[in-house]
Amino acid sequence: MSRYWSPIVSKLQPYVAGEQPRIPGLVKLNTNENPYGPSPTALEAIRQAADDRLRLYPDPAATELRQTIAARHGLTAEEVFVGNGSDEVLAHAFQALLKHERPLLYPDVTYSFYPTYSLLYGVETVEVSVYDRFQIRLADYDRPCGAIIIANPNAPTGIGLPLADIEALIAAHPDAVVAIDEAYIDFGGDSAIPLICKYPNLLVVQTLSKSRSLAGLRVGFALGRRELIEALERVKDSFNSYPLDRLAQVAATAAIKDEAWFETCRKMLIASRDGLVRELEALDFEVLPSQANFVFAKHESQSGAALQAALRERGVLVRHFAKPRISEFLRISIGTDEECARLVSAFKEILSA
Ligand SMILES: Cc1ncc(COP(=O)(O)O)c(C=O)c1O
Structure with missing residues (x-):
């Protein structure tokens, strides 16, 4: 706290990113x-x-990238918004589309940036309780709201909702994004x-950080009807005209076009995940059903915090999230088969000690 801070700063609860240490030989699954x-x-x-073109500002509209993403998904470039990681896209969405008099709904166990953005932008929220083993129950969203955000698959659980459920949610709230x-x-x-062609209130946000393996490039995007995308553009152009630099734009465009690489890596990762789940279950872990590139797992007798610390000692x-309801779980990213x-x-070694 400092007397120089704007009043809101002391009230913020900044997101805490996973550590990025530079330890040689580390198996980094965090x-x-x-x-x-x-x-x-x-x-x-x-x-x-x-090259020398880096002296010039990049295309503020990232036109070629937006056209490439649009073509892949059967949309127009006008229905695509790109940003500096999907975190930035989400932040703009919180400000441009999810902030209303009525509250924004999201699950109480989900991506921890949602409460962070809500505080930053003064978004009224209701955290809807997940039930039993972290399931999202659609009936619980049947209440007055200004907007809804769901991570699908959810984080940090990895649990996915069937598309029919997502559609039912969108159809049940025609007046809310x-x-x-x-x-x-x-x-x-x-x-x-x-579903975008059917529902004007649907915004889909994706990232190149995970399945395209470009977390270091910082590129994410949102897809939706023009009306929604225009709101994001208005916020973006009131914030930073050039969120994607020249290198990010060309690399993201090439990555989206490389379907063969995408498919190969995606399949290898899914196969490794299935193998790791079997191994963890054999070691008495409860592993939640994951549709993501990580698993959320809890050991039957060892605490999550102790296991994380013991793993760290072994590189x-x-x-691990020291939060209510999930503190016994570890979120483990899927690595190569060697890393797994x-x-x-x-x-x-830890469990037999
Ligand atoms: C659910 C969810 N959404 C969005 C993001 C942000 O990804 P990025 O900003 O790298 O695109 C993450 C990152 O971990 C995530 O877990």
Whole structure:
């Protein structure tokens, strides 16, 4: 707290990102990065663009990237918004579309940036309780609201909702924007993008950080009807005209076009996830059903915090949230098969000690 701060600053609850230590040989399974690396064509696009043109500002509208994303999803570029990571896209959505007199609804166990943005932008919220093993019950959203945001699959649980449920939610709230945060959708769920043509109140947010393995590039996007995208553009152009630099625009465009790389990495990751779930279950973990590039798991006798600390001593990083209801769980990103094997052998050593 400082007398120089604007009054709101002391009230904020900033998001705490997973650590990014530089320890050689570390098995880093704590921030849901993709172990397989970006498309080689994306890297080549960066090399080709890294020249004197960097003295010029980039295209403020990221036109080619938006056209490429639009073409992939059968939409027009006018229905695509891009931002500096989906975090920025979400932040703009909170300000532009999710803030109303009536409250914004989201699950009480979900991506922890939602309460952070709500505080930042003064969004009235109701955190809707998930039930039993972190299931989202649609009937609980049947109440007056200004907007809804759901991460599908949810984070940090990895649990996905069927598309029919998502559609029912959108259809039940025609006067409210329903934002679906699909950061992890490519690892097992059905995207709501095909519903955009049917529902003017649907905004779908995706990222290149996970399934395209470009967390370091910071590119995310939102898809929806023109009316919704225009609101995001108005906020963006009141904030930063150039959120995506030249290198990010060309690399993201190349990555979206490289379907073969995307498919290969996605399938390898899903196969590794299935293998890791079996190994963890054999070690007496309860593993929630995951459609994401991570699993959320709880050991039958060891505490989450103790396991995280013991793994860290063995050079394996996973994420632990010291929060009510989830403090016994570990969120473990899926690595390569070798990394998963190192995790499992570290667990075996810890559990047999
Ligand atoms: C549910 C969810 N949404 C959005 C994001 C943000 O991703 P990025 O800003 O890298 O696009 C994350 C990152 O972990 C996430 O878990």
